Amino acid sequence: MIKYIRLFLQVAIAVSVYLILSSFISDIWVLVIFLSVTILIVLNGNKGKKSHTYYLDTQCNSEKHLIYVEVKLKNKNESLYILYKTYGELLNGKTEGFANDLNKIDISELNMKERFLLEEIKLKLIYIDKDIDLYSAKLLEITNADYYITLKNELLIIKAPLYLLKEEYTELVDLMFEIIPKQKESYRIIELEYYLCLAYIAQGKEEDAIAVLEFITKRDFKLDFVTKSRVLLEGLKKN
Numbered sequence: 001m002i003k004y005i006r007l008f009l010q011v012a013i014a015v016s017v018y019l020i021l022s023s024f025i026s027d028i029w030v031l032v033i034f035l036s037v038t039i040l041i042v043l044n045g046n047k048g049k050k051s052h053t054y055y056l057d058t059q060c061n062s063e064k065h066l067i068y069v070e071v072k073l074k075n076k077n078e079s080l081y082i083l084y085k086t087y088g089e090l091l092n093g094k095t096e097g098f099a100n101d102l103n104k105i106d107i108s109e110l111n112m113k114e115r116f117l118l119e120e121i122k123l124k125l126i127y128i129d130k131d132i133d134l135y136s137a138k139l140l141e142i143t144n145a146d147y148y149i150t151l152k153n154e155l156l157i158i159k160a161p162l163y164l165l166k167e168e169y170t171e172l173v174d175l176m177f178e179i180i181p182k183q184k185e186s187y188r189i190i191e192l193e194y195y196l197c198l199a200y201i202a203q204g205k206e207e208d209a210i211a212v213l214e215f216i217t218k219r220d221f222k223l224d225f226v227t228k229s230r231v232l233l234e235g236l237k238k239n
Contacts, residue, residue, distance in 0.1 A: 052084045053185075060187045060221035062092035079109040086121055091187070093224035095128050116147050120158055127161045135162050153182060160195045169199040187223060190216055194225040197232060210236050 051057065052073070055064035066088040073081040082101045089098075102122070107115060119142050126135045139162060143155060156179045163172035176196040183189045193212050200209035213233040216226060 052080065053087075056088070056091065056187045057185045060190060060219075060223050060226075062088050062224070063222045066092065077109065079105045079107075080114070083110070083114060083118055083121075087117060090121065090124050091223055091225075093227060095125075098125060112147065112150065116142075116151055116154055119147075120154070123158050123161070127165065130165060132162070132165045135165060153179065157188065157192065160192060164195060164198055167202070169202045172196070172199045173203075187221075190221060190223055190225050190229075194229055197229065201232070201236070206236050206239070 050068075052069070053065065055061045055068055066085065069081060069084045069088060073084060075081075082105050086098050086101060098121070102118070105118060107118070110118065119138070123135060123138055123142075126138060139159065142158070147155060156175065160172060160175060163169070163175065172195060176192055176199070180189060180192050180196070183192065193216055197209045197212050197216075200206070200212070210233065213229050213236070216229040217233055
């Protein structure tokens with residue numbers, strides 16, 4: 001939303017300059033050309049900007065994401081560098097050694113979505129430790145914070161692992177069918193479908209799990225969820 005507001009303001013400024021110059025320049029074609037070139041420059045400038053999760057969003061590639069973070073954020077902003085590096089490493093399969101670095105993050109330097117990402121990272125680490133009580137408490141804390149209005153989709157996503165920890169597989173399957181169709185980022189879809197497969201396997205629905213796992217693994221995405229899905233798929237096909 002913010003990028004569209006910025007784009008609107010930039011175009012509005014260009015139009016305002018056009019209106020001001022029209023008072024002094026009589027040749028309409030000069031004005032039209034000026035306005036067209038200005039708008040093209042603005043559009044191309046905005047098109048070229050990448051979000052810090054660009055390679056996750058567009059290519060499901062945690063390896064390229066980590067390279068991007070090293071180039072763009074290291075030695076420029078320590079908090080953002082640690083945040084996006086840690087997230088990328090988790091999605092690349094690393095599970096330990098994050099605590100000290102996370103403590104260095106200055107939350108005041110993060111916007112709301114980045115603060116939420118930090119909370120998601122902490123939840124992922126709790127999930128790795130299989131601590132149901134701590135996960136429940138942390139999830140409740142996040143839900144009661146100011147994320148509820150603007151990040152409802154993300155809140156539903158981080159709720160999924162708790163169902164797995166509590167072995168509430170029917171509830172998890174229902175949640176997955178609700179939120180997977182709403183996802184725009186492919187790496188999010190892969191993560192949620194992996195959770196869905198775990199629920200199917202726990203329910204004894206191996207054929208359903210195999211169908212989803214084959215979809216997850218048919219492309220060479222560089223995500224730990226894909227690696228784990230291949231292991232699950234091989235195991236199911238051997239049985």
